[in-house]
Amino acid sequence: MKSYILPEFLIDRDDYRCIRCEVCVRQCAFDAHWYDEEDDEVRVDEDKCAGCLRCVTFCPTNALIVRRNPNQIPENANWTNEVLHNIYKQAETGGVLLTGMGCDKDYPIYWDRIVLDASQVTNPSIDPLREPMELRTYLGAKPDALEIGRKKGKSSVLTKISPQLRLETPIMFSALSYGAISYNVCESLARAASEFGTYYNTGEGGLHRDLYQYGDHTICQVASGRFGVHADYLEAAAALEIKIGQGAKPGIGGHLPGEKVSAEISHTRMIPEGTDALSPAPHHDIYSIEDLAQLIYALKEATHWEKPVSVKIAAVHNSAAIASGMVRAGADIIALDGIRGGTGAAPTMIRDNVGIPIELALASVDTRLREEGIRNRASIVVAGGIRSAADVVKAVALGADAVYIGTAALVALGCHVCQKCYTGKCNWGIATQDPYLTKRLNPEIGTRRLVNLLTGWSHEIMEILGGMGINAIESLRGNRLRLRGVGLSEEELRILGIRHAGA
Amino acid sequence: MAIYDYAIVGNSAAAINACDAIRARDAVGSIAIFSEEKYRCYSRPLISYLVAGEITTQGMYYRPSNYYRSAKVDFHKESRVVSINPAKKMLTTAGKEKVKWRKLLLATGFLPFVPPVNGVEETDYLTFVSWDDARRMLALTNKPAAALVVGAGLIGVKAAEALHARGAEVTVVEKMDRVLPLALDARASALVEERCSAKGIGIITGESVSGVESRGGHKGRAFLSDGSEIDFDILVMAVGVRPRTELAEAAGIDCRRGIEVDEYQSTSEMDIYAAGDAAIALDVVLGKPALNALWPVAALQGKYAGLNMAGDEVSYPGCNSMNSVEFFGLPVLSAGIVNPEGSDYEVITREDGDGEYRKVVVKGDTLVGMLMAGKIERAGILTSLIQERANVKRIKSCLLDEGFGLINFPHAIRQDRIVEALAGLKKADAVRGRRG
Amino acid sequence: MIRIVPKEEFCIGCRLCEIHCIVEHSKSKNIVKAYKKENRPIKRVEVEEEGHVSFALQCRHCEEAPCITACLSGAMQRDAESGAVINDPERCVGCWTCILVCPYGAVRRDEAERKVVGKCDLCPDLETPACVANCPNEALVIVED
Amino acid sequence: MLRGIRFPDDKDFSGCSIFGMMNVRGEKFNGEDMITAIANMKDRSNGLGGGFAAYGIYPQYADLYCFQMMYDDEGARKESEEFLEASFEIETAEIIPTRACEGVRESPLLWRYFMQPRQKVTCELEDVESFIVSVVMDINRKIDGAFVFSSGKDMGVFKGVGFPEDIGRFFRLEEYEGYSWVAHGRFPTNTQAWWGGAHPFNILDWSVVHNGEISSYGINKRYLEMYGYVCTLFTDTEVVAYAVDLLVRRHGLSVEDMAKVLAAPLWDEIDRMPAEGKQLHTALRQTYGSILMNGPFSIIISNRNQMIGLTDRIRLRPLVAGRSGDIRYISSEEAPMHLIDDNVEDTWIPRGGEPIIAELENIARPAAVEENLLSLSGADS
Structure with missing residues (x-):
């Protein structure tokens, strides 16, 4: 069938600069470039270009420009190019549209409509280069009150504090499963988390045996497929996370195609090599809140009550009520994943249309838990579109204890957000299991890049805190007075629990 | 009478690499090198490059001009050793100089082998193994000349190429059926022959020179086994080389086709070592000692001889017949x-x-x-x-x-x-x- | 001395090492000029590739370097200061004996100017050799011994 | 003056003078010296607020709760009194005596009530004090134009809009005898001054005077709200009073541990502590991180037994301690101590986050406090 889909991108090659070194040819797993020996020319097959810019980045002479194909249908606000493209594709294949990464629709990004406060005159801002500035964060249930005994003039804690995760910065690496991403990405995340003093999350891919050494900084997920879940796995973790939902695909399961299930992945996930790894939409042992409570306690029991248990849900309309139930069901950490949360593969329609922005979910959950007086019983971690230190600060001020970063971490590792993760041909060696591609990510470099990112963001958070005259992150957490909205409606302000700038 | 910790007879690849190896282990022991030539150590294989004009005389030297001084070596040039006495650990030079040694290295190299062809002794033929040979060839090719090279081994072919570069009209006669019969196989020989022929060099294979008739000086006429005749202005005899074992043999050292050595390059006499083209040492491919009169082999043997002379106990790893040549x-x-x-x-x-x-x-x-x-x-x-x-x-x-x-x-x-x-x-x- | 160690598990086969080696050893040291206008020097590092495995290899600067022993002209020598095995193009006659004996295949003919061999010289003008500095994945690393 | 000027979620930015004076033997003295001392730091206030708290001033009603109230009008008074009568036996209701004073204008109606909760009401409650707190919260929140500005026993708060010395004279403080006093001169940058917003802030017998700005106010307030404290006064100082009440009265923390919550040691310091201290302070920060008072402050927290001085962790606001026989001083500046007392023996500046505690000598006290008392009596703190 003749395809009506136009190439998404065009590749311009500056012949003056091109030295025929073929770096682009070798770097493109989609085979968009090829060398024509007969004419000594490098040629392109633009239909195949994913727009990942690997070739552009690696071209030693900057001879390449990848640009959006200017051949567009006449401007139409309703029938956009994207809509047409999708329809052509489905008319040609009869399939469900697949995509990767997070929702790219232009729903309001509330982070960008919230501004931060700073000290002027009446209180001094603090210079983080000269004064201590504390980002340490503990995740886990906190008691309502501390019982303190006194003996011989010394106080000692009588209350048994629930297990806590200690973070040196309120940023963790989101759930990214081995299978969706390569081993080298997992190793980079694990090492960076260990080095910086934070945590990464295994996602539902199990934990490769070589990564057990980073267990102290690993949150092991228990998802609906139960892939790779066994006693040693639970034992290795610093914390466990029951994954109910994911921001990119609330309400649906996951699917790792069999071709990605290599020997190592098969071993790690405990499924036969080459078979599809299908995560059911629900946990088939959780059909109600009390079932969740049972699993939470089962996991706590299995790990001798030594590890906090997190429950992750996609941010949906009644997140606040759900979260309240989760806290009462014994979750130590509530992880909320907003509509912009990423994925290795999701149906486009789901990704782009199901769920709510994380900012609103966070605000309503935090408010609700406070209204119920149970906010201290669980930490809130938010995910789904945290792009910068400013987003982190705003999330913390809205009420989050910490954030998960997924896409941002992958971008630090080279991801160019081309959204072709589901093809398995990630030219940046991230969302792939092809050994030719996975080695493109050297975990030494990956670790360094991630640690640098955390270092940079942490410094920025400290700067912002210092500017507010605050020297400990807990004084920002839930401190919505330091936020103001810009261009937001009354209703949005009310939900966010902040006032409009100027007021 | 001078006593040297190390005496080396010879001044080429084996000798110099032995000297370097000794110095690397023993910074103070006295070393003497005896050479019958007048030159500082030069690279014998480069004579064809010199004749062809690809390098200058300066390029001939294997080591910088201050080599002997910086290595603290007594360099006895134009000093041919005529006898050695293993019992007394003493050698005698042609100049009647007597020198004692503690360790002796025989790196005497080879001499060209000239077969007993009728009339050849009456002709001023050239060999092509030394700098002096190269000088003579350069002098003789100052004007157009016809050159006959007998033997298409490595030396013969390189001589032919050098002569061609000097403008001579060259003919090569080889007894075997192809050029470079030992170093190459038939296909490669053919490739070389093609190149030579393309350059106008006459190649006659499967024939030998049965006699030579001198016409005074260098000129003469050669008679081939098929009855044909070739006139020449220059005759180069490049049939082969023979290891120089006469010194060793006279001293009672075991020699067969060359000076025999063990894996430490040591001869049958205590404290006398041999290395280079004169020595017959392990060929790893053949699995037995063999003569490999090749520069890299000589250098390696010299190195191991030197190491062992200086007190290390290291086995010579053996070599094989390696050739690197380029023709046109x-x-x-x-x-x-x-x-x-x-x-x-x-x-x-x-x-x-x-x-x-x-x-x-x-x-x-x-x-x-x-x-x-x-x-x-x-x-x-x-x-x-x-x-x-x-x-x-x-x-x-x-x-x-x-x-x-x-x-x-x-x-x-x-x-x-x-x-x-x-x-x-x-x-x-x-x-x-x-x-x- | 410094040595360059290839990490084959991270070599991505992009050959940027080869490209930058060529540029560094070119007259202009300008990549476009070196490739398009000048007599392009040979690469002194070579990426070997088979399936998804690849690595870049250049002269190992062996402690017991066979090329030095085998060199007919004395052009191949160890640099006393850097410890690197360096070929002196002035003295090299292009006899290829070093090519014959190098177990790594790290010496190549370089006939751009005259007939000599070329090999890794550890980029004496650079703080870090060009191949290492330009490897995008740190598949070439420097070890010092 | 109490109506319509409150900004929800707002707080008051202020720089200020604070002064505390306590006789640890419980010997009483009148308010004269306090007025002199606070007036000495006049440039730290701007006439938009001044106030005092005094302990031991109502010995005749020592067992009764004294609610001191501000009313905008008689209507508010009536409503409040009806509300109070529903749950209290009111022994005495009287107008707080004042004198006309230049510099003090537009005062609200000022009343005080000595009373105790009715048996019926308190029977239902395990904890009388929590009941009192809830009554205060209810009046302040629900009755428009009425405001409880002091609710302890045998103590009272006197405050209003004006320079503190004028307020002192207005309230005729020379006529009151107490053993422990605190005073406050206010410099709000918020021009909207109102009587209730002056310091000290009080709940039960906790009084707080404060110089500084609590940058963490937003979260401190939200945390306290989870425990039923309704911040009605819209100033950050209020949260200090409630935090102290929560920690010490309700959660039973020692004053010292309470101080370590408000001005927590840095994690670096905690990490270097021996195991027990590390565990304690880690738990305190983990549990009470939301009422860490962040930002510049120096405060004096008083109750019937103690006077506690504290600065923020990195000491961004001034605080000086002094000693003169049985008298203990805590002040923004040193000069006022010398002005009113020729016998000040030693003075020192406490470290950031280190509480200094003056305490009545004749009361039973937890041993933990001893060390701090000792350190207060020495000059090495």
């Missing part, structure tokens, strides 16, 4: 057995046109020979496999592939070579030495 822009590299005889050998060849010809010879799972003509890059990888007697079972089929390299080695071996064995060649040598 056609480089040809070979190592080990290139003309296998018998059915235990497997021969794989590959030809890519335009003089690009490659070949490997495998016996069982061992690579025993290789030849590369035209395209020679990375030949050393094959040489090293030959040298190491490596098992090539798994890579046999790709030895001649484009891009063959360490990538084709098993991972562990490759890793060991590249990463672990950065400084390990010596280690590998020692292992091989023990085995040999």
Whole structure:
């Protein structure tokens, strides 16, 4: 069938600069470039270009420009190019549209409509280069009150504090499963988390045996497929996370195609090599809140009550009520994943249309838990579109204890957000299991890049805190007075629990 | 009477590399080098480059001009050693100088072998093994001349090429049926012959010179075995070379075709070592001692002789017949057995046109020979496999592939070579030495 | 001395090492000029590739370097200061004996100017050799011993 | 003056003078010296607020709760009194005596009530004090134009809009005898001054005077709200009073541990502590991180037994301690101590986050406090 889909991108090659070194040819797993020996020319097959810019980045002479194909249908606000493209594709294949990464629709990004406060005159801002500035964060249930005994003039804690995760910065690496991403990405995340003093999350891919050494900084997920879940796995973790939902695909399961299930992945996930790894939409042992409570306690029991248990849900309309139930069901950490949360593969329609922005979910959950007086019983971690230190600060001020970063971490590792993760041909060696591609990510470099990112963001958070005259992150957490909205409606302000700038 | 810790007879590859090795281990021991020539150490194989004008006389020297001084060596030039006395550890030079030694190295090299052809002694023929030979050739080719080269071995062909470069009209006569019959195989010989012919050099193979008639000085006429005659202005006799063993033999040192040495390059006499073209030492491919009158082999033997003389106990790893030559822009590299005889050998060849010809010879799972003509890059990888007697079972089929390299080695071996064995060649040598 | 160690598990086969080696050893040291206008020098590092495995290899600067022993002209010598095995192109006659004996295949013919061999010289003008500095994945690393 | 000027979620930015004076033997003295001392730091206030708290001033009603109230009008008073009568036996209701004073204008109606909760009401409650707190919260929140500005026993708060010395004279403080006093001169940058917003802030017998700005106010307030404290006064100082009440009265923390919550040691310091201290302070920060008072402050927290001085962790606001026989001083500046007392023996500046505690000598006290008392009596703190 003749395809009506136009190439998404065009590749311009500056012949003056091109030295025929073929770096682009070798770097493109989609085979968009090829060398024509007969004419000594490098040629392109633009239909195949994913727009990942690997070739552009690696071209030693900057001879390449990848640009959006200017051949567009006449401007139409309703029938956009994207809509047409999708329809052509489905008319040609009869399939469900697949995509990767997070929702790219232009729903309001509330982070960008919230501004931060700073000290002027009446209180001094603090210079983080000269004064201590504390980002340490503990995740886990906190008691309502501390019982303190006194003996011989010394106080000692009588209350048994629930297990806590200690973070040196309120940023963790989101759930990214081995299978969706390569081993080298997992190793980079694990090492960076260990080095910086934070945590990464295994996602539902199990934990490769070589990564057990980073267990102290690993949150092991228990998802609906139960892939790779066994006693040693639970034992290795610093914390466990029951994954109910994911921001990119609330309400649906996951699917790792069999071709990605290599020997190592098969071993790690405990499924036969080459078979599809299908995560059911629900946990088939959780059909109600009390079932969740049972699993939470089962996991706590299995790990001798030594590890906090997190429950992750996609941010949906009644997140606040759900979260309240989760806290009462014994979750130590509530992880909320907003509509912009990423994925290795999701149906486009789901990704782009199901769920709510994380900012609103966070605000309503935090408010609700406070209204119920149970906010201290669980930490809130938010995910789904945290792009910068400013987003982190705003999330913390809205009420989050910490954030998960997924896409941002992958971008630090080279991801160019081309959204072709589901093809398995990630030219940046991230969302792939092809050994030719996975080695493109050297975990030494990956670790360094991630640690640098955390270092940079942490410094920025400290700067912002210092500017507010605050020297400990807990004084920002839930401190919505330091936020103001810009261009937001009354209703949005009310939900966010902040006032409009100027007021 | 002078007493040297180390006395070295000879001043070429073996001698100098021995001297370097000694100095690396022993900074103070006294060293004497005796050379019958007047030159500082020069590179004998470069005489053809000198004649052809590719290098200047300055380029002939193997070491910088301050070499002997900086290495603290007493250099006795134009001082031919005429006898050695192993019992007294003493040598005598042609100038009646007597010198005692503690360790002696015989690096006496070779002499050209001139067969007893009728009339040849009456003719002022040239050989082509020394700088003086080159000077004579240069003088004789100052004006147009017809040159006849007898023998198409390495020396003969290089002489022919040099003469051609000097403008001479050259004819080469070879008794065997092709040029370079020992170093190359038939296909490579043909490639060389093609090049030579294209340049106007006459190649006559399968014929020998049965007699020479002098016409005064250098001029003369040669009679070939098929009855034809060739007039020449210059006659170059390049039939072969013979190791110089007369000094050793006279001193009662065991010699067969060359001076016999053990794995430490030590002769049958205590504290007397031999190395280089005069010595017959292990050929790893043949698995027995052999004469390999080749510069790199001489240098390696000299080095091991020097190390052992200075007190190390290291085995000479052995060598093989390695040749690197270039004729009229056609480089040809070979190592080990290139003309296998018998059915235990497997021969794989590959030809890519335009003089690009490659070949490997495998016996069982061992690579025993290789030849590369035209395209020679990375030949050393094959040489090293030959040298190491490596098992090539798994890579046999790709030895001649484009891009063959360490990538084709098993991972562990490759890793060991590249990463672990950065400084390990010596280690590998020692292992091989023990085995040999 | 410094040595360059290839990490084959991270070599991505992009050959930027080869490209930058060529540029560094070119007259202009300008990549476009070196490739398009000048007599392009040979690469002194070579990426070997088979399937998904690849690595870049250049002269190992062996402690017991066979090329030095085998060199007919004395052009191949160890640099006393850096410890590197360096070929002196003034003295090299292009006899290819070093090519014959190098177990790594790390010496190549370089006939851009005259007939000599070329090999890795560890980029004496640079703080870090060009291949290492330009490897995008740190598949070439420097070790010092 | 109490109506319509409150900004929800707002707080008051102020720089200020604070002064505390306590006789640890419980000997009483009148308010004269306090007025002199606070007036000495006049440039730290701007006439938009001043106030005092005094302990031991109502010995005749020592067992009764004294609610001191501000009313905008009689209507508010009526409503409040009806509300109070529902749950309290009111022994005495009287107008707080004042004198006309230049510099003090537009005062609200000022009343005080000595009373105790009715048996019926308190029977239902395990904890009378929590009931009192809830009554205060209810009046302040629900009755428009009425405001409880002091609710302890045998103590009272006197505050209003004006320079503190004028307020002192207005309330005729020379007529009151107490053993422990605190005073406050206010410099709000918020021009909207109102009587209720002056310091001290009080709940039960906790009084807080404060110089500084609590940058963490937003979260401190939200945390306290979870425990039923309704911040009605819209100033950050209020949260200090409630935090102290929560920690010490309700959660039973020692004053010292309470101080370590408000001005927590840095994690670096905690990490270097021996195991027990590390565990304690880690738990305190983990549990009470939301009422860490962040930002510049120096405060004096008083109750019937103690006077506690504290600065923020990195000491961004001034605080000086002094000693003169049985008298203990805590002040923004040193000069006022010398002005009113020729016998000040030693003075020192406490470290950031280190509480200094003056305490009545004749009361039973937890041993933990001893060390701090000792350190207060020495000059090495």
